[in-house]
Amino acid sequence: MAKVDIKTEITGNVWKIEKAVGDNVAEEEVILILESMKMEIPVSASEDGVILEILVAEGETVTEGSVVARIEV
Amino acid sequence: MKSVLVANRGEIACRVFRSARALGLSTVAIYSDADAGAAHVEAADRAVGVGPAPARESYLRVEKVLEAAREAGADAIHPGYGFLSENAEFAQSVLDAGLTWIGPSPHTIRQMGDKQRARQIAAEAGVPVVPGSARFEPGEIEGLAQAAEAVGYPLLVKAAGGGGGIGMRRVDGPEKLIDVVVATQSMAQKSFNNGAVFLERFVPKARHVEMQVFGFGDGRAIHLFERDCSLQRRFQKVIEEARAPGLPAEVADAMAAAAVRLCEATAYSGAGTVEFIVDAESFEFFFLEMNTRIQVEHPVTEMITGRDLVAMQIELARGTLGFVPQNEVAAHGHAIECRLYAEDPAKMFMPSPGPLTTFRPPSGMAHLRVDSGYREGDAVTPFYDPMVAKIVVWGESREVARLRAMDALRAFSIDGIRNNRHFLLACLADDDFAAGDVHTGFIDANRGRLLAA
Incomplete structure (x- = not known):
């Protein structure tokens, strides 16, 4: 069991959170969707796991490189 | 008309203010919380806040915009592009509030906004549309x-x-x-x-060519020549030019005549753009859609015709624009516009908001126009579109304009955000672009080569 940080590659606003703590996620599965400069950009799981923490709320602004969620793999 | 409110932000708000002021009008800006100190707010005589940063809570709220006009005493509204510019209900609300709407009638906006209806109106006006067949139900192969x-x-x-x-x-x-x-x-x-x-x-190798038109609202209309906007990424234009390179004169003439017919048939009022898809090999052209607003890339048309399209829009709405006969509109030389975006070309053009720690457009160059809504030290926020500046140049020939555009981009200092300055330079320097071999697949097909340049 290891904790893995899920980071955003871009600065944007959290538009929609698709997963909740305790949900199973597969690699590439979308955890949340950011909105930046009229584009929707999904943030996905880097590997299979379970959502441990969601660190942002809808409407919140996140900056490039920040951790938005943690999964246990 | 005494005072114009621009229901927009950024470079287009600044640009409309310039023409409004030159016509003796006072100017009103609106702004969201994210834009409280923005360049367009500073550029206006008055400014009214319209709500929180997300556009749907500020720039897109019809009631808020009308309230701002009342509060600041504006008697006319210019919508710019994007936001509410092609929203027929907004245009109608402006008129219902007793204000002057600087744009085509709500009826025209509605007609052209319905793509099926627009195609039908175009076909009836004798504008070529993409050939299509009737439906064939399952099992039906006859005919x-x-x-x-x-x-x-x-x-x-x-x-x-x-x-x-x-x-x-x-x-x-x-x-x-x-x-x-x-x-x-x-x-x-x-x-x-x-x-x-x-x-x-199906058009395998297509160009996007659009005709700038201007209707006088009484069934008379003129064109101001075409623009080629084939260089796109993710259906967003990157480099535009006027006139369209290598387009045979008879094709350009036929396209212009078709666009004018469409405006005459709809008694079009104000500035508009008729978009066509052009087969890059055969030069057959087909109607795509009509945009009932000023376009981002309108400066290239202004550069080759010497006309101020925004001033024409305002004067038509004010009732002070005389008819401009077609034979008085001439095109000289060639103009190129490059859109400088806050984005990362190497990461599939992903947005890159952030602070403009360095932002120094070139100055003192001949035949150069830079339209921007940003200043050094401003932040490019994630809330709106990624365009930070338009670099527009004119030259006696396309080649002169191309080299001038490259000079201007090289002299543009920008830092703090990832941006496409280098990518624009690579496009301009590309042999195919230099030869005028532009098509809508240009960036996708040559991405590797352009990124490596």
């Missing part, structure tokens, strides 16, 4: 070969119930037509529960 001949090859077999490229197959000649139609009908029946298909002409 197919004749329909395909009429549409012309290569063609697409499209599922009537599909969309976004799903259920589409290309056919290059009559040999495989029936097989593909039958297979698509069967697939469409399973996928969409609707097995009907139709045929539509």
Whole structure:
């Protein structure tokens, strides 16, 4: 069991959170969707796991490189 | 008319203010919380806040915008592009509030906003539209070969119930037509529960060429020549030019005549753009849609014609614009616009908001115009579009304009955000671009080469 940080590659606003703590996620599965400069950009799981923490709320602004969620793999 | 409110932000708000002021009008800006100190707010005589940063809570709120006009005593509204500019209900609300709307009638906006209806109006006005066939229900293949001949090859077999490229197959000649139609009908029946298909002409190598038009609202209309906007990424324009390189004069003339016919038929009022898809090999052209607003790339047209399109819009709405006969509109030389975006070309053009720690557009260069809504030290926020500046140059020839655009981009200091300055330079320096071999697949097809440059 290891904790893995899920980071955003871009600065944007959290538009929609698709997963909740305790949900199973597969690699590439979308955890949340950011909105930046009229584009929707999904943030996905880097590997299979379970959502441990969601660190942002809808409407919140996140900056490039920040951790938005943690999964246990 | 005494005071114009611009229901927009950024460079286009600043640009409309310039023409409004030159016409003796006072100017009113609106701003969201994210734009409280923005360049367009500073550029206006008055400014009114309209709500929180997200556009749907500020710039897109009709009531808030009208309230701002009342509060600041504006008696006219210019919508710019994007936001509410092609919203017929907004235009109607402006008129209902007793204000002057600087744009085409709500009726025209509504007609052209409905893409099916627009296509029909265009066809009735004798504007060529993409050839298409009637529907063929599942199992129906009678008359197919004749329909395909009429549409012309290569063609697409499209599922009537599909969309976004799903259920589409290309056919290059009559040999495989029936097989593909039958297979698509069967697939469409399973996928969409609707097995009907139709045929539509496919343009493998296409250019995006659009005609700038201006209607006087009384059935008279003129064109101000075409623009080529083929260089796009993710359906967003990157480099535009006027006139369209290598477009035969008779094709440009026919396209202009078609665009003017459409404006005459709809008694179009104000500035508009008729967009065409052009076959890059045969130069056949087909109507795509009509935009009932000022376009981002309108400066290239202004550079070659010497006309101020925004001033014409305002004067028409004010009732002080005299008729401009077609033979008084001439095109000189060549203009190129480069859109500087806050984005990362190496990461599939992903947005890159952030602070503009360095932002110094070139100055003192001849035949250069930089339209921007940003200043050094401003932040480019994630809330709005990624365009930070338009670099527009003019030259006696396309080659002179191309070299001048490169000089201007090299002299543009920008830092703090990732941006496409280098990518724009690579496009301009590319041999195919230099030769005028532009098409809508240019950036996708040459991405590797352009990024490596």
